[in-house]
Amino acid sequence: MKLLAFMMQTGGHIAGWRHPRAANNALCDIDYFRRLGQTAERGLFDGVFLADYVGYHPVKGAEIFAGLETPKLDPLVVLSTIAAVTSNLGLIGTASTSYSHPYDLARRFASLDHLSEGRAGWNIVTSTMENEAHNYGRPAHLEHAERYARADEFVNVARRLWDSWQEGAVLADKASGRYTDPARITAVNHAGEHFRIAGPLTVPRPPQGHPVLVQAGASATGQRFAAVNAEVIFTSHPTIETAKMFRLAMHAQLAEVGRAPASLKVMPAITPIIGDTKQAAQDLQRELDGLIPMHIAVSKLEALLGNIDLSGHDPDGPLPPLPEAALAGQNSTRDRVLELSVRQNLSIRALARQVAAGRTSHTVVGTAEDVAQTLIDWETQGAADGFVISPPFLPAGLEDFVDQVIPILQKSGHFRTAYEGATLRENLGLAVPENYYEAHPETRIQPEVF
Numbered sequence: 001m002k003l004l005a006f007m008m009q010t011g012g013h014i015a016g017w018r019h020p021r022a023a024n025n026a027l028c029d030i031d032y033f034r035r036l037g038q039t040a041e042r043g044l045f046d047g048v049f050l051a052d053y054v055g056y057h058p059v060k061g062a063e064i065f066a067g068l069e070t071p072k073l074d075p076l077v078v079l080s081t082i083a084a085v086t087s088n089l090g091l092i093g094t095a096s097t098s099y100s101h102p103y104d105l106a107r108r109f110a111s112l113d114h115l116s117e118g119r120a121g122w123n124i125v126t127s128t129m130e131n132e133a134h135n136y137g138r139p140a141h142l143e144h145a146e147r148y149a150r151a152d153e154f155v156n157v158a159r160r161l162w163d164s165w166q167e168g169a170v171l172a173d174k175a176s177g178r179y180t181d182p183a184r185i186t187a188v189n190h191a192g193e194h195f196r197i198a199g200p201l202t203v204p205r206p207p208q209g210h211p212v213l214v215q216a217g218a219s220a221t222g223q224r225f226a227a228v229n230a231e232v233i234f235t236s237h238p239t240i241e242t243a244k245m246f247r248l249a250m251h252a253q254l255a256e257v258g259r260a261p262a263s264l265k266v267m268p269a270i271t272p273i274i275g276d277t278k279q280a281a282q283d284l285q286r287e288l289d290g291l292i293p294m295h296i297a298v299s300k301l302e303a304l305l306g307n308i309d310l311s312g313h314d315p316d317g318p319l320p321p322l323p324e325a326a327l328a329g330q331n332s333t334r335d336r337v338l339e340l341s342v343r344q345n346l347s348i349r350a351l352a353r354q355v356a357a358g359r360t361s362h363t364v365v366g367t368a369e370d371v372a373q374t375l376i377d378w379e380t381q382g383a384a385d386g387f388v389i390s391p392p393f394l395p396a397g398l399e400d401f402v403d404q405v406i407p408i409l410q411k412s413g414h415f416r417t418a419y420e421g422a423t424l425r426e427n428l429g430l431a432v433p434e435n436y437y438e439a440h441p442e443t444r445i446q447p448e449v450f
């Protein structure tokens with residue numbers, strides 16, 4: 001079983017940060033991130049996973065609480081810090097293809113992969129929110145299909161840039177005075193719809209070839225993008241049945257593009273709420289849910305449904321039909337919210353409470369044995385290759401998981417007792433991609449000379 005530790009700002013439960021065991025005001029604190037990384041490595045996690053949004057985003061109509069408006073440091077800078085105090089842990093950072101440039105991003109991930117000796121991973125997102133567009137000179141967010149078209153081109157050119165230095169390109173030969181071998185470095189001369197990039201990169205090919213490519217969009221277009229490009233898909237499923245169906249659907253799509261099932265790890269998010277007894281875990285959940293103010297829960301629901309306005313509707317009545325405009329945002333999340341509302345026949349108020357508490361993904365409430373057994377069941381029944389563990393609060397929730405759940409998984413033979421390899425690819429069981437220019441030498445282009 002593969003495991004990633006999700007370090008989404010203050011934890012997997014929206015009110016987790018208010019719990020007495022949660023860190024106090026730590027989101028800009030180097031020791032906090034070092035400790036999280038070291039804890040994840042102590043638990044032999046494959047990696048840590050940092051979400052990101054490139055906009056300050058208070059929830060409409062609510063005073064500042066916690067969610068998208070919490071501080072967000074640049075994930076690659078945070079991961080560099082964690083790299084320095086760990087040696088096997090994978091370092092996965094989210095970066096947007098809508099609001100960054102392939103040359104810059106390819107270079108930064110290649111740098112992280114070198115300095116961490118092969119531990120970098122890129123969570124490719126197309127971004128979801130209007131206010132992100134406003135920070136990058138755009139009047140509005142790109143339309144869904146166009147975001148993914150840009151993402152396709154972005155990832156393709158990033159791969160070429162990582163391949164632009166071939167094996168043996170760096171000589172650093174003091175005797176001959178040659179630092180590089182120009183015959184092994186190629187331009188990429190990319191001229192596409194969105195980008196024009198000459199190349200080569202300034203950075204030799206990363207130790208992993210390419211950083212591990214992760215993806216989290218789950219709409220039909222998002223799934224197709226993952227089938228073509230991703231090696232890990234981070235997903236979110238409330239039940240084992242929907243997770244199984246999703247994994248099967250991904251396998252079918254992989255077959256369509258000629259890829260083996262093992263080349264894409266399907267990893268649903270799980271929030272473990274752990275207690276010494278089931279009762280204690282249920283009490284903890286009640287305590288956490290009691291820390292969510294209701295108007296904030298409703299605002300969060302409105303935001304997730306595409307910034308709709310529910311104020312004119314009876315909170316004890318059902319969700320009204322959604323306006324067209326609400327369909328442009330994070331499609332897969334919206335679908336999961338609607339599915340939850342129908343499946344449990346929830347009023348707006350009840351749905352808001354569930355959504356705010358993060359129940360559109362799976363929450364396990366129980367003892368460490370219960371949590372371990374759920375993960376084992378999901379894995380053995382084909383619902384997952386591994387999990388993104390999103391503790392309700394940090395860092396204590398991650399420590400509980402490492403100290404209590406990991407030993408049970410190990411004892412039952414479902415989790416490693418030592419890292420298999422040094423790189424994230426080796427630990428996830430993913431192959432190093434071939435170098436395009438080594439496989440197609442006829443396409444090499446001499447870089448411009450000035």
Ligand SMILES: Cc1cc2nc3c(=O)[nH]c(=O)nc-3n(C[C@H](O)[C@H](O)[C@H](O)COP(=O)(O)O)c2cc1C
Nearest residue numbers: 051052094125126127216217218219222330331332
């Ligand atoms: C589990 C999960 C985690 C995500 N994390 C992020 C994130 O950190 N930053 C971001 O901009 N988008 C994030 N997204 C959004 C997606 O990457 C994607 O851009 C968005 O969902 C639109 O694509 P879709 O309609 O295919 O889902 C996440 C989506 C899911 C399902």
